[in-house]
Amino acid sequence: KAGVTQTPRYLIKTRGQQVTLSCSPISGHRSVSWYQQTPGQGLQFLFEYFSETQRNKGNFPGRFSGRQFSNSRSEMNVSTLELGDSALYLCASSPTGGGEYEQYFGPGTRLTVT
């Protein structure tokens, strides 16, 4: 079974621009979560989607948004990019909405904002 895939793997953007990152979960998984990892703050939870609905959200500004499609693929969008948004963005998928399953992480998208 293929793992979680994320595209693109690397991205360079300029301050003020917006960016869209994509995540394809493991086949059959319906829950997709997004995380941001920076050297200063570590791994932080952004939000989780299940059956096209956002169920849980971390403490990030409204510039960070996401959505999930009917095939469970998910996208996250960051608008009006700031230098501090430079980070590794990870998505993770899980079979169901329940906490009884571990989450499987993708390789991440490394975003650099200049």
Add this chain to the structure above:
Amino acid sequence: DAKTTQPTSMDCAEGRAANLPCNHSTISGNEYVYWYRQIHSQGPQYIIHGLKNNETNEMASLIITEDRKSSTLILPHATLRDTAVYYCIVRVFSGGYNKLIFGAGTRLAVHP
């Protein structure tokens, strides 16, 4: 979710057992202990989880104290490929939410 405390870094000789401790003194009765690891710049990898009984799988063993306030992840025969940051996480094992709260983790260095 309860907070966890882990040592910042540890060393281990290749072939020896690596014992990584975690303190979770405020853990609740319905919270499980999960362990993930992250090899440099890759996505975190699930290792093992448990509630109160000791658990073992092909990767590691998890020993949870009787009062559940601490646990130890054991890699029985560490290899150079086990060099990574190891995260101990406690989370509610009920339906509905897949949110992991990561701490700083323990940076394990396995040396020849």
